[in-house]
Each structure stands twice: as C-alpha cells, then as structure tokens.
Amino acid sequence: MPVIRKLTSEISALIAAGEVIERPASVVKELVENSLDAGADRIYISTSGGGIDSIVVSDNGTGINPEEVEVAFERHSTSKIYTQSDLDSISTLGFRGEALYSISSVSEVELATRARGEVKGVRIGLNNRVLISKSFAGIDYGTTISVSELFSQFPARRKFFKSESAEGNRIHSLIQKFAICNPRVAFELNQGSSRPFRTSGSGVLRDVMVAILGISEASKMIEISEDYDQAWQGPVITGIIGTPDQKRSNRSRVFLFVNGRLVQSRTLSFAFEQAYKGFSSDNKFPIGAIKLQVPLDEVDVNVHPAKTEVRFKNESQVFSVVQGGIRSTLLKQSPVQSIVNYTQKDPTFTEGSEPSAFWPTILSTGGFEAGGTPDLGAFVEQGAVSPYQEVLPLLRVLGQVSDTYIVCEGPDGIYLIDQHAAHERVIFEKIVADAKRRTIETQMLLEPINLELDSDQEILVEENKDIFNAFGMTPEPFGPNSYLIRNVPKMLAEADPRDSFHKMLSALSEQVEFKSWEDRAAYSLACHAAIRAGKKMSYREMSLLVKQLESCLQPNNCPHGRPTMINMNKNHLEREFSRI
Amino acid sequence: MHVSCLQQNLSRALAIVGRAVATRSNLPVLQNVKISTEDGMLVLTGTNLDIAITTRIGAQVETEGEITIPARLLSDFVNSLPDDRIEIKSVVEPLSVSLDCQRFSANINGTDPEEFPPIPTVDEGATIKVDPQLLKDTVTHVAFAAATEDSRPVLTGIKVEVNQSDFTFAAADGFRLAVYEGKLLEPISEAMEFIIPAKALQEVGRLIGTGDTAVEFTVTPAGTHALFNIGNVEIVSQLMPGSFPNFRSLIPAEYKNRVIVQNSDFSRAVKTSSIFARDGSGILRIQIVNDEDGGKLSISSRAEEVGDNQGEIDGVVEGDVDEESRIAFNNKYLAEVLDVLGEGEVSFEITSASSPGVVRATGKEGYTHVVMPMFVQW
Numbered sequence: 023m024p025v026i027r028k029l030t031s032e033i034s035a036l037i038a039a040g041e042v043i044e045r046p047a048s049v050v051k052e053l054v055e056n057s058l059d060a061g062a063d064r065i066y067i068s069t070s071g072g073g074i075d076s077i078v079v080s081d082n083g084t085g086i087n088p089e090e091v092e093v094a095f096e097r098h099s100t101s102k103i104y105t106q107s108d109l110d111s112i113s114t115l116g117f118r119g120e121a122l123y124s125i126s127s128v129s130e131v132e133l134a135t136r137a138r139g140e141v142k143g144v145r146i147g148l149n150n151r152v153l154i155s156k157s158f159a160g161i162d163y164g165t166t167i168s169v170s171e172l173f174s175q176f177p178a179r180r181k182f183f184k185s186e187s188a189e190g191n192r193i194h195s196l197i198q199k200f201a202i203c204n205p206r207v208a209f210e211l212n213q214g215s216s217r218p219f220r221t222s223g224s225g226v227l228r229d230v231m232v233a234i235l236g237i238s239e240a241s242k243m244i245e246i247s248e249d250y251d252q253a254w255q256g257p258v259i260t261g262i263i264g265t266p267d268q269k270r271s272n273r274s275r276v277f278l279f280v281n282g283r284l285v286q287s288r289t290l291s292f293a294f295e296q297a298y299k300g301f302s303s304d305n306k307f308p309i310g311a312i313k314l315q316v317p318l319d320e321v322d323v324n325v326h327p328a329k330t331e332v333r334f335k336n337e338s339q340v341f342s343v344v345q346g347g348i349r350s351t352l353l354k355q356s357p358v359q360s361i362v363n364y365t366q367k368d369p370t371f372t373e374g375s376e377p378s379a380f381w382p383t384i385l386s387t388g389g390f391e392a393g394g395t396p397d398l399g400a401f402v403e404q405g406a407v408s409p410y411q412e413v414l415p416l417l418r419v420l421g422q423v424s425d426t427y428i429v430c431e432g433p434d435g436i437y438l439i440d441q442h443a444a445h446e447r448v449i450f451e452k453i454v455a456d457a458k459r460r461t462i463e464t465q466m467l468l469e470p471i472n473l474e475l476d477s478d479q480e481i482l483v484e485e486n487k488d489i490f491n492a493f494g495m496t497p498e499p500f501g502p503n504s505y506l507i508r509n510v511p512k513m514l515a516e517a518d519p520r521d522s523f524h525k526m527l528s529a530l531s532e533q534v535e536f537k538s539w540e541d542r543a544a545y546s547l548a549c550h551a552a553i554r555a556g557k558k559m560s561y562r563e564m565s566l567l568v569k570q571l572e573s574c575l576q577p578n579n580c581p582h583g584r585p586t587m588i589n590m591n592k593n594h595l596e597r598e599f600s601r602i
Numbered sequence: 603m604h605v606s607c608l609q610q611n612l613s614r615a616l617a618i619v620g621r622a623v624a625t626r627s628n629l630p631v632l633q634n635v636k637i638s639t640e641d642g643m644l645v646l647t648g649t650n651l652d653i654a655i656t657t658r659i660g661a662q663v664e665t666e667g668e669i670t671i672p673a674r675l676l677s678d679f680v681n682s683l684p685d686d687r688i689e690i691k692s693v694v695e696p697l698s699v700s701l702d703c704q705r706f707s708a709n710i711n712g713t714d715p716e717e718f719p720p721i722p723t724v725d726e727g728a729t730i731k732v733d734p735q736l737l738k739d740t741v742t743h744v745a746f747a748a749a750t751e752d753s754r755p756v757l758t759g760i761k762v763e764v765n766q767s768d769f770t771f772a773a774a775d776g777f778r779l780a781v782y783e784g785k786l787l788e789p790i791s792e793a794m795e796f797i798i799p800a801k802a803l804q805e806v807g808r809l810i811g812t813g814d815t816a817v818e819f820t821v822t823p824a825g826t827h828a829l830f831n832i833g834n835v836e837i838v839s840q841l842m843p844g845s846f847p848n849f850r851s852l853i854p855a856e857y858k859n860r861v862i863v864q865n866s867d868f869s870r871a872v873k874t875s876s877i878f879a880r881d882g883s884g885i886l887r888i889q890i891v892n893d894e895d896g897g898k899l900s901i902s903s904r905a906e907e908v909g910d911n912q913g914e915i916d917g918v919v920e921g922d923v924d925e926e927s928r929i930a931f932n933n934k935y936l937a938e939v940l941d942v943l944g945e946g947e948v949s950f951e952i953t954s955a956s957s958p959g960v961v962r963a964t965g966k967e968g969y970t971h972v973v974m975p976m977f978v979q980w
Contacts, residue, residue, distance in 0.1 A: 459979075463883050465932060466956065466974040468776050469847050494977055509977065512883050515777065515932070518753030 046073025052121035057081035072186035085137035263310030275309035297348035443580035453544035464494030603667025619648035638668030741807030747780035748800035783968035802839035857951035
C-alpha cells in the first residue's frame with residue numbers, strides 16, 4: 023500500500039474550510055463581509071451560546087438571484103471578481119469564493135434571500151453541504167443566513183472553542199471593528215444576555231466610538247486632519263485618535279484599516295505608537311482608529327485566507343504618512359500639558375550604553391520563568407516555606423541610583439534592587455494574604471463616584487465580580503453605561519479612585535492566566551499601588567523595603583516576572599579591576 | 603524714587619510679601635518684589651499669580667517712583683542690616699536701587715515695574731466683614747480637610763458661602779468633610795459663594811496672626827478673584843472654577859449613638875492607638891460601651907505580626923448601645939480633626955459601621971466634621 027496518497031477532494035475541502043472557518047467569530051466575519059459587499063446599510067447579527075449554538079446575520083443588501091442561490095455555495099464561486107486582472111485591484115472584502123462554501127461544509131446553514139426587483143424570495147437549507155430543502159419565501163429585500171451546529175461533526179475542532187462568553191466577546195469585538203470601518207452602516211449585535219451593541223449608521227466615526235468607548239472617552243478623541251495636495255497619489259490617512267493622556271496598557275483599542283479592511287500590520291501599529299513619542303513617557307499604547315486609503319495596486323491583501331495581513335509595496339512611505347499624519351494632528355490639537363511631560367528616554371541609548379564587559383547575574387529564579395504566570399497561591403496554600411527565602415541574602419542598604427535602584431551590599435558583592443519591582447512584589451504578597459484571610463480593608467468615599475464604562479469593560483467587571491466585591495469596589499448600575507462606586511481599597515485611598523478603577527480594569531484585561539482570583543486581584547492592584555521608579559527614597563524607606571522583600575515568599579521576581587534584583591558578585595568586581 | 607524707612611518695618615513687610623513671591627518660575631519677574639510709593643507710604647507687592655500680597659509701611663517719601671527687585675536678595679540683605687533708618691534710592695541707568703543704612707550700602711539691579719503682572723483690584727461689590735479671630739479659627743478647622751492631590755482639583759479648594767449675616771466654609775477630600783458656620787460682623791444684602799484654594803486661605807489665616815482689626819473680603823464682579831483686607835495687608839487670590847459637592851446633603855441628619863468625651867482623653871487614646879495602626883493599615887476600631895460602670899469609648903488597633911492595643915475613655919453615651927455600636931476609621935482622619943479641636947468636650951456621633959461618623963465640639967456650635975468609615979473585619 024502506498025504511503026503517500028493524494029487526498030480525496032472531500033478531505034482537502036475540509037482542510038481548506040478549516041483555514042477560513044476556525045470559530046464562530048470567523049463565520050460572523052465572513053457573513054458580515056458578504057453583507058457589506060452586497061451594499062447593505064443595515065446589518066443585524068444575533069447569536070446564541072456565543073455563536074456556538076447559532077448565528078444569524080441579516081442584511082438589506084442586494085440579495086442573491088433565485089437561480090444563483092445554489093451556485094453560491096459551490097467552491098470558488100463568487101460575484102466579486104471575474105478575471106485575473108481583477109485580482110490586482112480588489113475593492114471588495116471577499117473575493118476568494120470560499121466563505122459560503124467553507125461555512126456550509128462544517129455546519130447547518132439556512133439562507134433566505136430576495137434580490138432587488140424579484141417578487142419573491144428563496145429559502146434553502148443545507149446540512150454539511152447537502153441541500154436538504156428549497157422553497158420560495160415571502161420576505162423583504164436582502165439576505166438572512168442562519169448558521170447552527172458549527173463543527174458539530176468535527177468534535178476535534180469544537181474542542182478548541184473557548185467558553186461561550188469568550189467566543190461571544192470575540193464576536194463583539196469583531197462587530198465593533200466592522201462598525202468603525204463602516205460608520206455609514208447601522209450595526210446591531212444581539213448576544214442574548216448582555217446589552218445589544220448598536221451603531222446609528224450616521225457616517226460619523228465619533229458616533230461609533232461613543233458606542234464603543236462611551237461618551238466621555240469618545241468626546242476627548244481627536245479627528246485626524248491632514249490636508250493633501252490635489253496631485254497626491256500616495257496613501258491617505260483618516261480616522262480618530264486618543265489624546266496622549268488616553269493611553270491604555272495594551273493594544274486592544276487600536277483599530278487599523280487599510281482600504282476598508284481590518285488589518286494587523288506591524289508597520290502601521292509601530293508608526294501609530296511612534297507618533298506619540300515624546301507626548302507622554304509611559305509604556306502605554308495609544309488608542310484610536312486609523313483608516314488608510316492606499317492605491318489598490320500598492321497593497322497586497324491576498325497573503326492569507328483570513329486577509330488580516332497586508333503587504334505594502336512602499337512600506338516606508340506608508341510609515342511616514344501614518345506617523346506624520348498622526349503626529350501633526352496631535353501637535354495641532356493636543357492639550358499643552360502633555361508636551362510639558364517630556365521625559366521620554368531614548369531606548370536605543372540605554373540599550374547600547376550597557377558596557378559589554380559588565381555581566382550582572384540575575385539571581386536564580388528557581389524555574390520561575392520571566393513573563394510566566396505569577397503563581398504565588400501555591401506556596402500560600404501549601405503553607406510551605408519557600409526555598410527562595412534562603413536565597414535572598416541579608417543586605418545592607420548603601421544608597422539609591424537614578425532614584426530607581428537601591429544599591430545594597432551583601433555577602434557576595436553588590437546587589438541592585440529595582441524599587442518598583444520590589445515594592446510590587448511586597449504588595450502583591452500582602453494582597454494575596456489579605457484576600458485569603460478576607461481582610462482587605464476598604465475606605466468608604468464621601469460621595470459615590472460616577473463611572474462610565476464601555477461594553478467591554480462591563481463584561482470585564484462582570485467576569486471579575488469576586489475581585490471587585492472583595493475590594494468593596496463593586497460598581498452599582500446607575501443608568502445606561504453608568505456605574506457608581508462607593509468604596510475604595512485602603513491602599514488606593516491616596517489615588518484618584520476613577521483612575522485606580524480604570525487601571526485595575528486594564529490590568530484585569532491582560533491575557534494572563536491565574537491560579538486563583540486572589541492572585542488576579544493582587545496582580546491588578548500591585549503594580550498600581552507600588553512606588554514608582556524615579557521616586558527619591560530615604561534611607562529608612564529603603565531599609566524597610568529591603569526588609570519587607572526579605573520576608574516575601576518569592577522575593578526574586580515582581581508579579582509580572584521581571585527580576586527584582588541583580589547581583590554583581592565579588593568575582594566580577596575583581597575581574598573588572600584586573601585584580602585576578 | 604527716594605524714600606527712607608525703618609529697617610525693622612521693611613524687614614517685616616518683606617517677610618509678609620515674601621509668602622507670595624514665586625520661588626521657581628519661568629517668569630523671572632515673579633521672583634521680584636515690587637516697591638512703590640503711595641500717599642506717603644511705601645508699598646510692597648509680591649505675587650506668584652495664584653495669590654498676591656500687598657503691604658504698606660510708613661516711610662518718608664522724598665520722590666515718588668516704583669521698581670521691582672529680586673525679593674530674596676533684598677530681604678536677606680535687609681535682614682542683616684542694623685535696626686536703623688534705611689535710605690532707598692532708585693537709579694535709572696542701569697535700572698537699580700541703592701540702599702544705605704549706617705555704614706552699609708548695596709546696589710541691587712531691578713527690572714521695569716511695567717513687567718510686573720497687574721494685581722487685580724476690586725472697586726465694587728459688597729464687602730464682607732468678619733471677626734479676625736473667628737476667621738482664623740474657621741481656617742484652622744476647615745482647611746486641613748481639603749484635598750492635597752490634584753485628582754479632583756475642586757476639592758483642593760474651600761467652598762465659601764455668605765448669606766445675609768451668616769458665612770459657611772466647607773472643605774472635603776473625598777473621605778471627610780469639614781464645615782464651619784459663623785456670623786458676619788455686618789449683614790450683607792446679596793448672597794455670594796465661591797471656591798478659594800485652601801492654600802490661599804491658609805495664608806490669610808497666617809497673616810491674621812493675633813490682630814483684632816476686622817477682616818474685610820470681597821469678590822471681583824466676574825468672580826475670578828477674592829480680595830482679603832487684613833489691616834495693612836491685602837491678599838488677592840484666584841478663585842477656582844467648578845462645582846463643589848453639595849456638602850450639606852453629606853452631613854447625616856441623625857445619629858443612633860452619641861458620646862460626649864473630653865477631647866484631651868480622646869486625642870490621647872487615638873494617638874496611642876495610632877502607634878499600632880501605623881504599622882498595620884492605619885485603622886482604628888472604636889466600640890461604644892454602656893455598662894454598669896457608665897459610658898465608655900473603647901479604641902483599639904492592631905497590626906498583623908506586630909501586635910495590638912486597646913484603650914478606654916469615659917464618656918456620656920446617648921442612644922441604645924449594642925454590638926453594632928462600633929465603627930472603624932483611618933487614624934489620620936480622626937487624629938487630625940481632634941488635633942484642631944483643642945481642649946474641651948467633643949461629641950462623637952455614629953449610626954452604623956457603614957455610615958459616616960460625625961465629630962463636633964461642644965463649644966463650637968457651627969463646626970461639623972464628617973469622617974467616612976472603613977470596612978474591616980471585626
């Protein structure tokens with residue numbers, strides 16, 4: 023029997039389908055793209071069970087002619103391109119002719135459509151590509167597709183689905199992106215339990231941002247205003263961006279579009295971030311929606327079936343248009359105080375300036391990998407004495423360098439402690455211990471604080487109810503999108519409660535898996551409550567911090583996995599001074 | 603300009619206006635003091651644009667004139683001079699002043715007084731008259747409760763309301779509220795309200811000192827500045843825009859338990875407990891007790907891994923006392939209010955562990971201090 027055989031067309035079709043359709047969100051993506059290509063200006067999406075049970079996408083687009091309905095489900099059948107030369111100037115979202123084919127290969131599909139000018143519509147049902155019903159239907163113009171039993175015949179694929187709420191979230195964020203990209207189209211997403219996401223289709227990008235971020239954030243954002251020469255043939259940038267103060271700790275609020283298609287592009291996101299350089303000094307990421315119009319022959323979207331990757335013919339031109347456009351908008355419209363904060367360090371300088379002959383050694387982390395999962399709960403639960411406790415030597419504080427590092431003398435040379443990371447570790451362990459004993463103290467506010475949350479944040483709050491309850495910080499609903507907070511945890515009492523809340527939320531939104539909610543809570547608070555790098559510390563403060571660090575269970579890393587201390591041992595010193 | 607005055611007077615005046623001179627500013631003229639003559643007096647003015655202080659001293663004016671010179675330099679030099687008459691003459695080229703006192707002399711370069719920012723004046727509007735010691739007392743009792751951080755700028759200010767013959771000063775920082783109500787010396791016809799930076803009001807309190815001349819204050823018609831007149835000193839402060847929380851609704855209308863205690867006992871017990879509280883999270887637990895020995899307040903604190911303590915003071919207890927007659931506070935908030943209340947009886951009112959506590963002084967009917975509790979494990 024031959025070992026290498028040609029796959030049957032059935033199997034190769036399934037493999038191809040798997041490339042296009044991975045999870046419920048990819049079904050929604052393909053169907054909404056079809057609706058948009060059909061010129062719809064009202065698209066209604068509803069799902070149940072996070073899209074795993076069923077997905078319905080309904081539009082008021084051109085519809086499909088009755089005689090073409092079945093052809094539409096054939097492989098490589100499309101109305102969007104006809105000749106090879108069309109491939110060089112693709113203006114529609116879809117074009118490969120694989121979407122409907124792939125979807126119908128792995129699920130039950132019912133399609134009802136009525137094309138413009140037809141007196142009646144058609145309804146057909148397919149089960150894993152087999153036509154099971156076809157009838158005429160009295161329906162409005164447009165197309166409605168219901169997809170159910172996704173991958174029900176492929177349990178191996180179904181296994182990779184996340185929880186219903188996680189799949190639902192993906193669909194939610196996908197529709198948000200479509201909405202930004204198509205402000206003229208009114209979207210409505212109904213996922214059962216939570217509040218429906220709706221946009222008005224007014225054509226104003228800021229209106230869409232209001233639906234996504236809430237009125238207070240969206241109203242602060244700045245529209246990109248670049249003037250172009252009549253003769254300009256290159257890329258054109260439009261969009262709406264956050265002020266330098268509206269940064270977030272992750273990139274989840276960056277939306278990049280090229281020719282109306284949502285893309286991921288390192289070039290574009292790097293250009294976006296670089297434009298903010300100098301306006302604010304933190305390591306956070308700007309928010310905004312950037313739309314780039316590039317001449318169709320300057321860009322290749324046909325890199326991968328999911329079409330999220332793009333290649334530009336002239337990368338450097340795209341970079342300079344994006345970076346320059348955003349930067350000049352910021353310079354023109356940004357509030358002045360952000361520029362005053364100019365303390366940006368040049369990363370290339372700090373990296374390059376490290377003497378090559380200087381090898382500080384990171385203290386043994388005992389299998390705790392940097393960037394890995396902060397895992398403290400295990401030690402506390404076992405009540406075991408951490409083996410690292412002995413690793414941390416007795417230290418004598420000598421002083422502070424750059425208002426950031428504490429210099430100590432220890433049994434083997436010099437120890438440098440990062441004050442922020444060390445304090446973060448101390449606080450992290452305290453919170454975990456307090457949370458386990460249920461003794462987190464909260465301070466009641468004189469006046470409740472009113473917060474506006476966007477729908478993503480509402481979901482986050484819902485998912486982390488335990489944490490907010492333990493902190494007494496449970497947001498109470500107070501009208502649409504609006505919540506009240508009556509208490510703050512003691513350790514955040516000095517800070518602005520609104521700011522603290524948002525920082526906690528953004529820490530909670532990071533994709534890190536935790537052993538327990540106590541760990542997650544501690545993680546969300548510790549970084550925020552810890553002393554900053556750049557703060558001058560007195561000798562007493564430093565000694566206290568070192569003492570507290572010594573009594574930590576896991577003193578060598580901050581909760582994010584960065585080292586708290588490095589050691590320059592006697593041997594190195596002697597070698598550097600050519601004593602040995 | 604040619605004037606002469608006594609070293610002592612000039613030195614004191616420079617110390618007063620020096621409070622408003624900017625120490626670091628990108629506008630160099632703000633580090634100067636403006637010296638001018640007016641009606642046979644020497645007028646000194648300093649400003650950092652937030653506040654401006656002007657004071658007048660008696661002087662012999664030979665020729666009128668004005669100039670600005672570095673405040674720090676002038677005051678350090680004048681302070682080192684013997685207590686005698688100082689001759690001050692301005693020189694046009696280069697723009698400077700010469701000072702002569704006994705056998706000491708100096709020339710200090712100055713700048714054109716035109717560069718000095720104009721100090722707002724108030725010519726119209728009602729003038730409010732307050733007893734100086736009452737105003738000073740009000741500032742002491744209220745200003746410390748204002749926020750020091752800028753997270754909500756409006757809370758770094760003090761809300762002032764004036765109505766007919768009453769005034770109300772209120773400050774809050776998000777966790778506590780201090781309100782002082784008092785009487786004006788003379789009723790006014792129109793009501794007025796504004797928010798003034800706590801720092802500026804604290805300067806006013808400091809400048810009143812032990813004086814007994816009525817303090818007059820008034821607000822510009824546009825509501826941008828307030829002007830306080832304290833004897834020979836005028837202080838002009840910017841007012842803050844924004845809306846202050848409706849503080850009256852934050853004062854509990856009733857209470858379940860009230861305890862009257864001697865403040866000397868109460869503050870000592872709070873200070874004692876604070877020693878342990880500061881190693882923990884700064885939490886004081888207060889339990890009201892009423893048994894056969896009489897009414898008591900029990901104040902305790904504990905710090906994990908360090909230890910704990912408890913203290914008791916006698917008091918007159920009102921209301922039904924049970925297990926739930928207890929409350930926890932941040933020690934700082936309680937210690938600070940008891941500190942300003944001084945000697946005498948204070949009343950401590952609570953309703954439950956999760957509703958605000960109120961501290962009042964029996965001698966000061968107009969004063970109310972609200973402190974928000976902390977939620978703790980008992």
